[in-house]
Amino acid sequence: MDLNFSPEDIAFRDEVRTFIADNYPAGLKAKSEEGEELSKADFLSWHKTLAAKGWAGIAWPVEYGGTGWTSVQRYIFAEESARADAMRLLPFGLNMVGPVIYTFGTPEQKAKFLPRILSGDDWWCQGYSEPGAGSDLANLRTKAERFTGDDGKEYYRVNGQKTWTTLAQHADWIFCLVRTDPTVKPQEGISFLLIDMKTPGITVRPIITLGGEHEVNEVWLEDVIVPVENRVFHENKGWTCAKFLLAHERTGIAGVAASKRGVERIKTIARTEIDSFGDDAQPLLANPFFKRKVAELEIDLTALEFTELRTLAGESSGKGPGPESSLLKIKGTEIQQRITELALEAVGHYGAPYFRGFGEGDNEHPIGPDYAHRAAPTYFNMRKTSIYGGSNEIQRNIIAKMVLGL
Amino acid sequence: MDFNFTDEQTMLRDSVGRYLSDTYTFDARMAAVNGDSGWNPGVWKAFAEELGILGAPFAEAHGGLGGGAIENMIVMEEIGKALVIEPYLQTVVIGGGFLKAAGGALADAVIPQIIDGSAVIAFAYAEPQGRYNLADLRTTAKRDGAGYVLNGHKAVVYAAPWATHFIVTARTGGSVRERSGVSVFLIPANATGITRRDYPTVDGARASEVYFENVAVGADTLIGVEGEGLPLVEQVVDEATAALCAEGTGVVRKLHEGTLDYSRQRKQFGKAIGEFQVLQHRMVDMFMEVEQAVSMTLMATLRLDEPDRARHVSSAKNKISRGARFVGQNAVQIHGGIGISNELAIGHYFKRASMIESQFGDADYHLRRYESLMD
Numbered sequence: 001m002d003l004n005f006s007p008e009d010i011a012f013r014d015e016v017r018t019f020i021a022d023n024y025p026a027g028l029k030a031k032s033e034e035g036e037e038l039s040k041a042d043f044l045s046w047h048k049t050l051a052a053k054g055w056a057g058i059a060w061p062v063e064y065g066g067t068g069w070t071s072v073q074r075y076i077f078a079e080e081s082a083r084a085d086a087m088r089l090l091p092f093g094l095n096m097v098g099p100v101i102y103t104f105g106t107p108e109q110k111a112k113f114l115p116r117i118l119s120g121d122d123w124w125c126q127g128y129s130e131p132g133a134g135s136d137l138a139n140l141r142t143k144a145e146r147f148t149g150d151d152g153k154e155y156y157r158v159n160g161q162k163t164w165t166t167l168a169q170h171a172d173w174i175f176c177l178v179r180t181d182p183t184v185k186p187q188e189g190i191s192f193l194l195i196d197m198k199t200p201g202i203t204v205r206p207i208i209t210l211g212g213e214h215e216v217n218e219v220w221l222e223d224v225i226v227p228v229e230n231r232v233f234h235e236n237k238g239w240t241c242a243k244f245l246l247a248h249e250r251t252g253i254a255g256v257a258a259s260k261r262g263v264e265r266i267k268t269i270a271r272t273e274i275d276s277f278g279d280d281a282q283p284l285l286a287n288p289f290f291k292r293k294v295a296e297l298e299i300d301l302t303a304l305e306f307t308e309l310r311t312l313a314g315e316s317s318g319k320g321p322g323p324e325s326s327l328l329k330i331k332g333t334e335i336q337q338r339i340t341e342l343a344l345e346a347v348g349h350y351g352a353p354y355f356r357g358f359g360e361g362d363n364e365h366p367i368g369p370d371y372a373h374r375a376a377p378t379y380f381n382m383r384k385t386s387i388y389g390g391s392n393e394i395q396r397n398i399i400a401k402m403v404l405g406l
Numbered sequence: 407m408d409f410n411f412t413d414e415q416t417m418l419r420d421s422v423g424r425y426l427s428d429t430y431t432f433d434a435r436m437a438a439v440n441g442d443s444g445w446n447p448g449v450w451k452a453f454a455e456e457l458g459i460l461g462a463p464f465a466e467a468h469g470g471l472g473g474g475a476i477e478n479m480i481v482m483e484e485i486g487k488a489l490v491i492e493p494y495l496q497t498v499v500i501g502g503g504f505l506k507a508a509g510g511a512l513a514d515a516v517i518p519q520i521i522d523g524s525a526v527i528a529f530a531y532a533e534p535q536g537r538y539n540l541a542d543l544r545t546t547a548k549r550d551g552a553g554y555v556l557n558g559h560k561a562v563v564y565a566a567p568w569a570t571h572f573i574v575t576a577r578t579g580g581s582v583r584e585r586s587g588v589s590v591f592l593i594p595a596n597a598t599g600i601t602r603r604d605y606p607t608v609d610g611a612r613a614s615e616v617y618f619e620n621v622a623v624g625a626d627t628l629i630g631v632e633g634e635g636l637p638l639v640e641q642v643v644d645e646a647t648a649a650l651c652a653e654g655t656g657v658v659r660k661l662h663e664g665t666l667d668y669s670r671q672r673k674q675f676g677k678a679i680g681e682f683q684v685l686q687h688r689m690v691d692m693f694m695e696v697e698q699a700v701s702m703t704l705m706a707t708l709r710l711d712e713p714d715r716a717r718h719v720s721s722a723k724n725k726i727s728r729g730a731r732f733v734g735q736n737a738v739q740i741h742g743g744i745g746i747s748n749e750l751a752i753g754h755y756f757k758r759a760s761m762i763e764s765q766f767g768d769a770d771y772h773l774r775r776y777e778s779l780m781d
Contacts, residue, residue, distance in 0.1 A: 134742050136674035164743045208748045210757060211608075216743075276539035277774060279583045289770040341731075344760070345768055348537050349562040352607045352761055367605055367615060368534070368561070376608040380757060383738045383746050391742065393684055 005072070012073055016080040023049050024086050032085060034370070037213065040123070040170040047089050047120035056094060056118050064102045064110065065118045071312035075257075082257035090167065093117040093124035097175040099248050100192065100241045104233040113173075113194070127162040127176035127195070127219060128242070135394050137177070138186040138239065142221060144178040144193060146228070146235075154228035156180070156193065158201075158221045164388070168204050168217040171197050176221075181236050192238035194230040201225075209384075211377025212354070246390060247325060253389060254332035256305045262339035263298055269346045269371050270294065284346055297338055304331045323402035326395035333385035333392065340379040347372040409704065411480070418462065418473075419480045425457055426488035432751040435489055435610070444612040445568055450492050454523030460498055461521035464506065468517040475645060479652040479707045486656020489751070489758055491611050493526060493565035499649045501527030503642040504573055504590060508629045512592060516571070528569035528595070529646075530560035530616050531639070538767040540575070540639050542583050545618065547576035547591065554578070554591070554628070556599075556621040566614035567604040569595045574618070578633050588636040590629040597621050609761040610754060644719040645710055647766045651703040654726045654762045658699055661737040661755045662692045668741055668752075679740070688736050695729035702726055717779040720772040727762070727769035734759035 005013065025045050031038060050056045058074055060066020069077070081088065098117045101109055116122040133140040142160025149155050158178055168174065174195050181189030195202070201224040206214045233241050270285035277287075284290050308328055344351045350368030354376075366373035386392040400406045411419065430449065438446040454460045462477040464470025471477065478499050485494055502520055505513040519525035536542030545558025556576055566572070572593050580587020593600075599621035602614040630638045666689060669680030679685055706722035709715060734756040738745035741752055748754075763769065 129743065132673075134674060139674065209746050210748055210753045212748070274535055274537065276535065276537045276542040276583060277771070278539070278778070279585075281535075281539075281542070281583065287770070287774075289774060345764065345770070348764065348768075349532050350534075351764065352562050352564075352609070352613060354606045354608045356606075367603070376757075376760065379760065380608075380746065380753075383735065383756075384743070386739060387742050387745070391739075393682075396684075 005076070009072055009076060013076045013080060016077055017084070019053065019055075020080055020084045020086055023053075024084060025049075028087065029085060032087060038087070043087075043090060043167075043170075044120050044123075046087055050089065051119045056089065056120070057098070059095065060098065060102065060118070064098075064114050075309070075312060078257040079260075082261045085261065088258070090123075092126050092166070092171075092175075093120075093122065095248060096126060096245055097124050097173075097194070100175070100232055100245050103244060104192075104241055106229075108229065109194075109232060122172045123167075123170050125165050125168040125171035125174045125197075125219075127165060127174045129164045130161060131163055135391050137242070138190065140177055140179060140186075140190065142176065142178045143182065144180050144191060144226070146180070149225075156226045156228065156231070158193070158195065158224040158226055160221050162219040162221070163216075164207070165204075165217045165219045166215060168197075168219050169206065169214070173197060174202075174219065175232075177238055177242055180238075184236070187239040189236050190238040190242070191235050192232045192241040193226055194232065195221075195224060195226050199224050199226070210380035212356070213377070213381060215381075247322070253325075254304055254308045254328035255336055256301065256308055256332070259301055259304075259332070259335050259339060262336070262343075263294065263301060265371070266294060266297075266339060266342045266346060269343065272369070272371075273346055273348065290342075290345070293338075293342060297335065297342065300331070300338075301335055304328070304335060307331070323398050326390075326398045326403075329389060330386075330392045330395050336385050337382050340375070340382045343371075344375045344379045347375045351376045411476075414471075415473075415476060415480055418459070418471075418477060419484065421457060422459055422481055422484040423487070425452065426484055426490065430488045430490060432489075432754075435491065436754075439491060439606075439610045443568070444606060445491055445493075449490075450523050450526070453492065453494070454521065460494070460523055463498060463502060464517055464521060468514070469521045470517070475648065475707050475710050478645075478649045479703060482649045482652035483656040483659075483703075486653035486758075487660050489610070489657070489660075489754055493528065493568065495646060495649055495653070496529050496565045496569075497525065497527040500529045500642055500646050501525070501571070501573055501592075503645050504592070504629050504638065507638055507641065512626065512629065516592065519570075525571055526565065526569050527571045527573060527592075528563050528566040528614075528616075530563045530566070530572045530574045531643075532561045532563075534559060534561045536561075538771045539583060540643060541585055541588060541636055543575055543577050543588060544582060545574070545576040547574075547578050547589055549578070550622065553622060553624045554589075556591070556593070556618040556623065558618050560616040560618075562607075562613050563616045564607070564611055564613045566595075566602055566616055567612045571595055572600075572616065573629070575635065575639055580633070585636050587633050588639065589632050590635040590639060591623060591627045592629055593621065593623050593627055597623060607761070609758040640716065643766055644715055647719050647723050648703065648706040648710060650762060650765055651699070651706060651722050651726045654730050654759065655696070655699040655703050657755050657759045657762065658692075658696050658726075658730055658733040661733050661752065661759065662689070662696050664752050664755070665689060665692065665737045665740050685740055688740065692733045692736055695733050699726050699729050714779065717776055720767075720776040720779070723767060724769050724772040724776060727764070727772065730759040730763050731769075 057066035062068035101113050130140050144156035144158045176193045177190050180191040201222040203220040205218040207216045271283050273284040274281050275284040275287045350372035353367035355366040355373040459481050461470035462473045466472045547554040547556045574591045577587050578589040599619045601617045604614045607613050672679045702722035702725045706719045709718040738756050
């Protein structure tokens with residue numbers, strides 16, 4: 001047992017720290033600090049910088065262009081990124097469909113898709129949830145009927161609706177779970193399709209969420225024609241890919257590094273905000289009611305961090321991410337949500353003003369202190385974390401069944 | 407002991423509830439919220455003329471219905487249930503509260519205008535540095551001949567863009583947090599020297615930063631006694647906090663009802679999600695919070711005239727702030743994705759619940775105030 005980084009790890013940390021300091025786009029940093037909605041170009045600018053350095057495929061094997069980093073190096077990279085307030089790359093290509101393709105895909109699929117996922121040339125979105133298939137994902141109804149085209153080739157005709165599709169408005173491709181056999185048990189009739197968003201019959205409709213953001217969408221598929229070679233893995237075996245992906249998705253979901261930064265931000269706010277009570281005025285962080293909550297949050301975050309480190313250590317000794325990762329998802333999202341609660345509490349009255357954002361020609365400053373105007377929208381928005389990626393209720397079911405054997 | 411409403415109070419609740427459920431639909435509300443002015447003056451007119459509720463807590467001598475805090479509680483709970491944005495709390499409970507307590511010529515002049523709907527009042531009390539401390543004031547009112555000159559900045563003044571009058575707290579003496587030296591004024595919103603920066607709030611209302619720059623007003627705008635206004639401010643804010651608890655009760659009722667309905671309709675894994683025990687227990691916990699919100703609102707409202715009013719109001723607000731968070735978060739959670747969509751009412755109830763949590767002091771503030779007043 002050793003809690004300390006090796007000299008090699010420390011050298012790696014310094015390299016990462018220097019690279020981020022030298023290369024992270026200054027404009028992006030300012031935008032994040034102001035809480036501006038990021039454009040497609042913003043998301044891609046850091047992705048492309050990391051891709052050029054060979055650091056986009058953090059968890060990917062070297063043979064597919066990944067870094068081949070150890071779990072400790074991945075941990076260090078996440079820490080350093082959060083420390084510098086650098087954005088996390090979007091997970092849909094790099095952490096979701098990419099690993100599915102390099103694990104289950106054909107050589108042609110690997111050659112066609114993986115380089116463009118790494119480079120950021122293709123933007124991917126996830127077509128999983130449907131209006132009737134949320135927690136019960138296997139209940140999905142979007143159907144794909146196979147037929148032979150006039151050209152003699154095999155195709156699927158896809159009809160249905162996906163929902164809560166994050167950033168589909170920017171996407172070039174969508175990976176979809178579709179029903180290819182309605183006559184068998186729900187999990188046994190699902191296939192995993194890769195669909196070009198430019199295909200005729202696809203309509204993207206925005207869903208505006210509580211903070212006014214356009215982050216998620218409905219994706220409607222009407223007679224969308226997809227070549228059979230865009231199916232990953234066997235027909236009707238898509239659930240295998242889905243389960244693999246869900247386990248993979250959960251490994252980064254604890255968000256420890258970002259939450260550490262979140263706690264630091266709360267402390268900074270609470271040192272600035274003055275808590276006036278009676279004839280006394282002191283920094284909010286000196287208020288024992290508030291300080292205790294920050295302290296408990298830090299302690300819970302430490303517990304999460306060391307639980308994640310144990311999981312990482314298990315992974316590097318050959319165990320894949322198992323159902324224990326549900327613990328990381330539950331505790332990680334609870335902590336992320338508590339950070340937003342404390343931020344909203346900390347800003348007091350200035351949680352209420354709604355700032356529409358820096359539109360074209362509108363550079364009016366938000367109301368109240370700089371850190372205040374995103375507090376309420378972020379608090380509202382982060383309620384999603386205990387819902388998405390398998391709700392926290394579903395995660396508890398997984399632990400009960402898979403870990404406790406109940 | 408009697409917790410029953412009188413016949414008149416039951417009629418008041420029923421008529422407000424019926425009017426709002428018939429006309430104040432979610433779509434109608436959102437049309438007003440997203441419109442230029444952000445509210446519906448027609449609703450205000452109906453409150454005055456059709457329902458007569460703007461006179462609910464005022465004496466019959468002023469043209470009111472002769473009610474008081476219980477009538478405010480009844481109206482505010484209905485306001486919570488319909489997510490009403492029109493400023494009953496600011497105008498009738500707070501504006502009316504100050505005028506009723508102070509009496510005199512100003513009350514005689516303005517209360518009838520509140521009742522007939524022509525006066526809309528906003529309460530300019532909070533300041534950027536003051537958090538929830540009502541005495542933490544940098545706004546000053548300096549004697550100037552027969553009147554006063556006001557200077558200062560008031561933060562997040564709900565309903566200010568719609569107001570005909572502001573109730574303003576300012577220092578006529580004393581240091582920043584001193585109990586003495588606080589005075590209260592009722593000032594026309596269009597007085598020379600007042601500027602506003604208006605904005606929407608996250609819970610669908612409108613508010614402003616209000617700036618006073620050498621605003622000259624007459625001595626007749628003073629409410630109560632110069633320099634001795636703080637106890638009056640505390641009393642009226644406690645009355646407003648009890649009314650806000652009633653609004654919160656209405657909001658959490660609807661969050662719970664909506665969640666219960668949804669859990670009966672929404673099917674996953676072949677059955678209604680309300681059949682899953684883990685969600686049943688969650689909804690039972692929400693139900694218990696709703697019931698306790700009703701109880702604490704009633705407790706605080708019935709004790710507004712007692713000497714230890716402040717402690718009782720803080721206990722109610724602490725409980726309801728915590729309950730509003732629990733019920734709101736779990737309503738969203740049980741709804742899943744559609745709980746965070748702006749397109750459904752449930753998320754808007756959650757947003758209002760989240761703002762009620764901290765309005766006139768969050769759970770921590772009221773816990774601390776309760777502790778300071780404990781035996």
